[in-house]
Amino acid sequence: xxxxxxVNYLSILPGISLFLMCLVSCERTEYDLAxxxxxxxxxxxxxxxxxxxxxxxxDIDVDQSGNIWATCYGKGLAKLQSGTWTTFNTSNSYLxxxxxxxxxxxxxxxxxxxxxxLSIRQTSGTWLYxxxxxxxxxxxxxIISDSRGNYWIGTEDQGxxxxxxxxxxxxxxGYDVNAIAEDKSGNIWFGxxxxxxxxxxxxxxxxxxxVLNTSNGLTSNSISTLYPDKNGRLxxxxxxxxxxxxxxxNGVNQLNLMDGEEITTIWDIQEDKKGDxxxxxxxxxLIRYDGVVPHSYKEYNTPSVDDDIYCICQDxxxxxxxxxxxxxxxxxxxxxx
Amino acid sequence: MKNIILIKTIILSLPVLILVNSxxxxxxxxxxxxxxxxxxxxxxxxxxxxxxxxxxxxxxxRARDYDKNGDLLVLKDEGTASVFHYYFLQVRYGITNFLELxxxxxxxxxxxxxxxxxxxxxxxxISVNTLTTKKGMGDLxxxxxxxxxxxxxxxxxxxxxxxxxxxxxYEPLKPTHTVTSVTAVNTFTVNYHYNNTNGFGVPVYxxxxxxxxxxxxxxxxxxxxxxxxSKEGENIRxxxxxxxxxxxxxxxxxxxxxxxNTLEFNASxxxxxxxxxxxxxxxxxxxxKGGWTEYWGTKxxxxxxxxxxxxxxxxxxxxxxxxxxxxxGFPLLGKNKDAPFYLFMTLSYNIFxxxx
Numbered sequence: 103x104x105x106x107x108x109v110n111y112l113s114i115l116p117g118i119s120l121f122l123m124c125l126v127s128c129e130r131t132e133y134d135l136a137x138x139x140x141x142x143x144x145x146x147x148x149x150x151x152x153x154x155x156x157x158x159x160x161d162i163d164v165d166q167s168g169n170i171w172a173t174c175y176g177k178g179l180a181k182l183q184s185g186t187w188t189t190f191n192t193s194n195s196y197l198x199x200x201x202x203x204x205x206x207x208x209x210x211x212x213x214x215x216x217x218x219x220l221s222i223r224q225t226s227g228t229w230l231y232x233x234x235x236x237x238x239x240x241x242x243x244x245i246i247s248d249s250r251g252n253y254w255i256g257t258e259d260q261g262x263x264x265x266x267x268x269x270x271x272x273x274x275x276g277y278d279v280n281a282i283a284e285d286k287s288g289n290i291w292f293g294x295x296x297x298x299x300x301x302x303x304x305x306x307x308x309x310x311x312x313v314l315n316t317s318n319g320l321t322s323n324s325i326s327t328l329y330p331d332k333n334g335r336l337x338x339x340x341x342x343x344x345x346x347x348x349x350x351x352n353g354v355n356q357l358n359l360m361d362g363e364e365i366t367t368i369w370d371i372q373e374d375k376k377g378d379x380x381x382x383x384x385x386x387x388l389i390r391y392d393g394v395v396p397h398s399y400k401e402y403n404t405p406s407v408d409d410d411i412y413c414i415c416q417d418x419x420x421x422x423x424x425x426x427x428x429x430x431x432x433x434x435x436x437x438x439x
Numbered sequence: 440m441k442n443i444i445l446i447k448t449i450i451l452s453l454p455v456l457i458l459v460n461s462x463x464x465x466x467x468x469x470x471x472x473x474x475x476x477x478x479x480x481x482x483x484x485x486x487x488x489x490x491x492x493x494x495x496x497x498x499x500x501r502a503r504d505y506d507k508n509g510d511l512l513v514l515k516d517e518g519t520a521s522v523f524h525y526y527f528l529q530v531r532y533g534i535t536n537f538l539e540l541x542x543x544x545x546x547x548x549x550x551x552x553x554x555x556x557x558x559x560x561x562x563x564x565i566s567v568n569t570l571t572t573k574k575g576m577g578d579l580x581x582x583x584x585x586x587x588x589x590x591x592x593x594x595x596x597x598x599x600x601x602x603x604x605x606x607x608x609y610e611p612l613k614p615t616h617t618v619t620s621v622t623a624v625n626t627f628t629v630n631y632h633y634n635n636t637n638g639f640g641v642p643v644y645x646x647x648x649x650x651x652x653x654x655x656x657x658x659x660x661x662x663x664x665x666x667x668x669s670k671e672g673e674n675i676r677x678x679x680x681x682x683x684x685x686x687x688x689x690x691x692x693x694x695x696x697x698x699x700n701t702l703e704f705n706a707s708x709x710x711x712x713x714x715x716x717x718x719x720x721x722x723x724x725x726x727x728k729g730g731w732t733e734y735w736g737t738k739x740x741x742x743x744x745x746x747x748x749x750x751x752x753x754x755x756x757x758x759x760x761x762x763x764x765x766x767x768g769f770p771l772l773g774k775n776k777d778a779p780f781y782l783f784m785t786l787s788y789n790i791f792x793x794x795x
Contacts, residue, residue: 135731135740139507344560355683358625360560375735377678393680394629394687395558395565420735438734439676 142437144406148430153187155180159425161215161413165207168418172431173202179214179223182431196229197221206245206253213253215242220255220263232270234263243280246290254282254290262292274299274310283328285336293325293338298349319354321345329371329379337379339368346371346381360396361386370413374436375420382411382424406432470791474759479658479711482591483649484584485533492788493543495527499781501551505773507742518554523547523779537588537597544606545577547637563625570630575637578603580645593653599664600646607638614677618685627685633677639698641672658709660721668698668730699730699741707752715756723748723768725776746773762787 147154156174163171170182178191178200191200197214204215210225219233219240234240241258248254253265256279264271274294281293290301297315315323320338327339335348342365345356359366359381367384374380374390381389387400387409399407410427417423424432473486485491502520504512514520529543553569582601612634621627647664675691682688707721728743752766764785770778 134738136737138739138742141739358560358563360558360563360565360625362559362561364561393678395567397558419737438732438739 138438141435143435144404145433145435146406146429146431147182147187147433152430153189154430155187155189155191157426157428157430159412159431160202161204162423162425162431163205163207163415164417164423165212166209170415170417170423170431171205171207171212172425173205173214175202176200178202179205179212190223195221195223196231198231198233204242204245206247208247208253213245213247213255215245215255217241220245232263232265234260234270234272236272237275243278244282246282246284248284248290249288256280256282256292277310280326281328281339283330283336285330286334291328291330291336293328295324297323298325298328298338314349314354319347321347321356326368327370329373331373331379332377337371339371339381341367343368357391357396359383359386359389361389361398369411372414372416372422374416374422376436376439380414380422382414384410384412384427387411388424408432470794471759473791474789475714475756477711477714477756478709478717478754479653479656480591482536483586483595483597483651484537484539485531486791487533487536488791488794489531489533490790490792491529491531493527493529493531493785494788495525495529495783495785497523497525497527497781497783499523499525499768499779501549501777501779503770503778505746505770505776505778507775509772509774511778519551521549521551523549523781527785535588537586539584541580541582541584543580543582545637546575547577548572548574560625563623565625566620566628568628568630569633571633571635573635573637576607577637578639578643579606580604582645591651591653595651596648597650598646598648601644602669603639603643603645603666605638605640605642608636609638609640610675611635611677613689613691614679614687616679616687618681618687621685629681631679639668639672640674640696641698642669643667643698644669656711658711660707660709661705663702663704665703666701668700671695671697694733695738696732697730699727699744701725701727707750717754719750719752719754721750721752721766723750742775744774744776746776746778747771760789762789 148157149155154174156177158175159172160175161173165171172180174180178189178197179202181188190197197216198221199216199218201217202214203217206213212223214221214223219231220242222230224230237260240260242255243258244256246254251267255263257263258278259276261272261274261277262279262282264273278295279292283291285291288303292299294312297312297320300313314320321343322340324341325338326341329337331337335350338347338349344363344365345358346368348355348357361383363386366386368381369384370382372380377393379391383389387398387407388411390397390399401407401409408426408429411424412427413425415423420436422434422436424434426432473489500522502513502515504514506512526546527543528545529541531539531541533539550570550572556567558565558567580601580603582599584597584599586595586597614634615632617630619628619630643666645664645666647662649662652659673693673695675693677689677691679687679689704724705721707719709717709719711717724747726745728741730741731738732741748768748770750766750768752764754762754764756762764787766783768781768783
């Protein structure tokens with residue numbers, strides 16, 4: 103009988119456990135959760151639905167505060183801050199031309215390349231500019247600020263300019279320098295119409311012999327864009343080619359874009375937060391390479407995109423921003439896996 | 440705060456304690472009578488000394504799916520229809536006539552083959568096939584159940600509480616992708632094969648309650664169970680890249696997650712046609728929400744799921760020791776959830792090992 107009584111007392115244990123579990127589960131931490139419905143969404147900003155000054159966007163980038171900057175060719179420079187576009191042009195700023203072609207945000211300042219030289223909007227809102235009067239024209243194709251604080255400016259036909267904070271120096275005159283990129287080791291790479299050049303970080307080469315061209319692995323000598331990814335690969339895009347290349351420790355590798363076109367120009371390359379590589383192309387829209395297969399995003403299968411896309415950047419939250427030839431700016435929030 | 444919890448627990452436990460100590464009774468100890476007790480006269484838990492071993496097999500055809508708007512999608516049209524094989528093993532033991540302990544686990548096998556996708560250029564062609572399998576042992580559920588300590592005649596009520604102990608290998612195994620039919624540098628077939636496993640990855644609490652009402656040959660049964668994870672979990676995702684030699688390099692990244700809380704509610708009507716044959720119509724409501732999954736450092740809310748199914752079933756007493764239970768499931772409503780048709784067969788072996 104005594105044994106039965108003990109067994110009876112034991113039977114209340116599940117009840118106690120149940121209520122304890124109820125109470126414990128009520129003390130769960132609350133999280134600020136993102137909505138999965140907000141992913142996989144394309145959003146367009148154009149002159150018809152926003153204050154973006156032009157629909158032809160040559161370059162796009164994000165500053166350290168998360169503002170989006172876009173060069174609207176023929177219409178100046180636009181900045182998207184807190185959902186509102188602000189325009190800078192020759193009538194309200196010291197932009198050298200409304201034909202803006204390249205930009206590089208640098209710790210509060212913005213370097214803006216135009217078809218008439220370099221303009222710099224400083225943190226204070228004042229403007230500086232640089233134009234080399236020794237050349238007949240100064241069309242800027244690309245700008246970067248390297249990890250040492252130097253500026254590198256690539257031009258059409260006039261080679262590139264190096265600015266060390268004090269003076270501008272001019273190299274590779276007569277070459278198109280279409281793209282400049284810094285890799286993880288601090289090397290500066292120049293994509294030109296004569297192949298790939300390299301500055302190794304210790305001295306500036308004045309050699310006119312490229313480190314890579316068609317004779318040692320490139321598909322074409324006409325390089326349109328460069329992009330160093332997180333895995334140490336330097337991606338190379340070309341004018342009028344059906345492949346992209348990447349350079350790693352094993353040499354030069356080729357990627358067929360599988361876009362159904364005989365030739366495509368790759369205008370820009372960007373790695374997303376998943377590690378996929380995106381190509382902005384002329385005529386083939388967007389191509390995303392997931393490490394195995396290139397996936398095509400063209401107007402016929404993704405009406406939100408343009409078949410001619412000039413530039414890509416990734417904002418601080420990992421969203422991709424595309425500058426198009428005629429549809430303005432497109433924001434893409436990556437889908438969940 | 441802890442004192443308040445303790446006081447609340449004691450107050451809430453008092454009715455149970457009083458009932459337990461005021462309803463001592465003696466059950467007939469004829470084991471053949473107990474083993475052959477028809478459903479409409481059977482109490483919610485096992486009888487004292489009864490050992491029950493259940494082995495089940497569930498075959499599910501995953502041909503339909505409810506989307507986020509509750510619309511039904513036919514997966515066969517997308518080439519992703521598939522079948523599940525679910526094996527289930529449970530051991531229950533009646534410690535007293537109103538207290539039972541059980542342990543259960545499962546094994547799941549499921550493969551989804553997606554439609555082939557073709558990627559063309561003017562001269563090249565890449566074919567992509569994807570197979571996603573999920574298989575492996577599930578976690579171990581240890582469950583305690585208690586019922587009112589009264590002799591069951593018309594009404595019975597019980598509660599249960601337990602925990603899923605993470606015994607399974609829940610992290611996905613390294614994918615086993617292959618490349619076949621290579622006829623040129625850019626003409627080949629990619630065969631993705633993802634190898635997912637079973638299990639929660641973290642301890643999960645389960646608690647619930649059940650009630651049963653019988654009148655003559657009719658019985659009405661209801662029960663609910665609520666599962667909630669004990670903590671956040673961590674898992675991995677695999678990434679792959681194809682090399683020039685057409686082999687794959689794999690890497691993985693960890694991510695955190697919190698499982699959804701799930702609520703399941705059953706209401707069933709039973710008819711005891713004869714002493715050895717019981718038929719049943721059960722309605723099952725499943726709801727799941729409250730969790731999140733991390734993607735690239737951001738926590739995204741898990742989709743809210745629900746599913747309502749009708750489940751006709753029957754039970755046959757084959758011998759004093761052996762019963763068979765067969766159930767068919769027909770999903771009728773849902774949201775963000777697969778809607779498989781399923782058949783679930785359970786063989787139940789019952790003995791009183793310590794009763795002569």
